[in-house]
Amino acid sequence: MRKIYLFLGFMIVLGACSKDDIKTYSSHNYLQFVKLVTDSSVCSFLAYPNDNELEFPVVVEVIGIPSGQEVEYKITVDEENTSATTANYRLPDKFSIKSGKVCDTCKITFIKTPEISTKALKLMLRLEPTDHFQLGQTECREAIIYVSNVIAKPNWWTDNVTSYYLGVYSDKKYRLFIQETGKADIDSDNIEELRYYSIMFKHYLQKKKDADEMVREDDGTEMTVEIEVG
Numbered sequence: 001m002r003k004i005y006l007f008l009g010f011m012i013v014l015g016a017c018s019k020d021d022i023k024t025y026s027s028h029n030y031l032q033f034v035k036l037v038t039d040s041s042v043c044s045f046l047a048y049p050n051d052n053e054l055e056f057p058v059v060v061e062v063i064g065i066p067s068g069q070e071v072e073y074k075i076t077v078d079e080e081n082t083s084a085t086t087a088n089y090r091l092p093d094k095f096s097i098k099s100g101k102v103c104d105t106c107k108i109t110f111i112k113t114p115e116i117s118t119k120a121l122k123l124m125l126r127l128e129p130t131d132h133f134q135l136g137q138t139e140c141r142e143a144i145i146y147v148s149n150v151i152a153k154p155n156w157w158t159d160n161v162t163s164y165y166l167g168v169y170s171d172k173k174y175r176l177f178i179q180e181t182g183k184a185d186i187d188s189d190n191i192e193e194l195r196y197y198s199i200m201f202k203h204y205l206q207k208k209k210d211a212d213e214m215v216r217e218d219d220g221t222e223m224t225v226e227i228e229v230g
Contacts, residue, residue: 029064031073031127032136033143034103035187040144042120042154043110044184046175055107058125058143060095062102063136072096074128075106078142084121087113088147110147120148151175156188165198167226170217180204198227 035041043056060073073095090109097104108123115121125143127135135141151171162168166177178184181197188194202225208215215223 028134029062029067029132030136031060031062031133032140033125033127034059034061034140035143036139037142037144038139039187039189040146040155042185043108043145043147044178045110045112045116045147045149046151047178047182047184052112054110054112056110056145057105058108058145059103059105060097060127061136062097062133064102066100066102067097067132069099070096071132072130073104073133074130076126076128078124078126081124082122084123084147087111088116088121089123108145110145112149116147117149119150120146120152122146154185156186158188161188161194163226165194165225165227166201167224170223172218173223176204176215176223177201195227198225199229201225202227202229 041056041058043054045051045054048054060075075091075095077091088111090111092106092108095104095106108125123145125145127133127141129135151174153169153171153174157166157169157174166173177197181200183197186194186197205215205223205225209222217223
């Protein structure tokens with residue numbers, strides 16, 4: 001089984017785990033996902049054609065005081081807003097925040113099935129209150145992940161990404177981008193990550209061009225990106 005470790009995930013954890021940044025609302029501890037529910041994620045098998053299972057990281061954070069012992073928290077699946085079935089995913093047996101920590105990266109296992117080769121399936125996760133944790137910000141109480149083995153324009157490929165980073169979208173460009181960077185999902189608000197992978201892809205296109213193997217779009221035009229490298 002291959003484990004996906006997102007560049008963004010590491011950046012988020014570093015920020016989320018900084019004790020200096022802990023905000024205490026009251027005597028209670030609050031738990032929330034790091035990403036907003038509107039900022040959905042994509043788990044794509046396109047970059048891993050030989051794998052039948054992928055582990056996808058989902059980061060949660062505590063707003064409050066770290067516990068002196070390991071404390072369990074609860075995540076459930078919002079069945080009404082989920083199109084994936086248990087044939088497509090597997091949740092850990094338990095979720096817990098380690099002693100002295102204010103964040104946890106739980107791993108959701110996604111399974112390649114014939115269905116995800118025809119359409120993307122949606123998994124909506126929901127945090128539940130427990131004796132140890134109340135729920136944090138409303139917009140961070142749920143997380144949406146799409147699992148897919150098909151190519152389609154992702155939500156993160158915004159007008160800003162088109163204008164300043166990766167240029168005009170095409171299925172062929174996105175497929176090559178995933179192939180060369182190993183990334184199907186990017187936080188378009190994370191400029192460092194977006195710039196890093198855009199430059200990586202630009203270097204790939206330039207390398208092919210220098211070798212007289214220019215990458216072309218399906219209409220025959222040269223495949224380019226917009227990012228400038230100083």
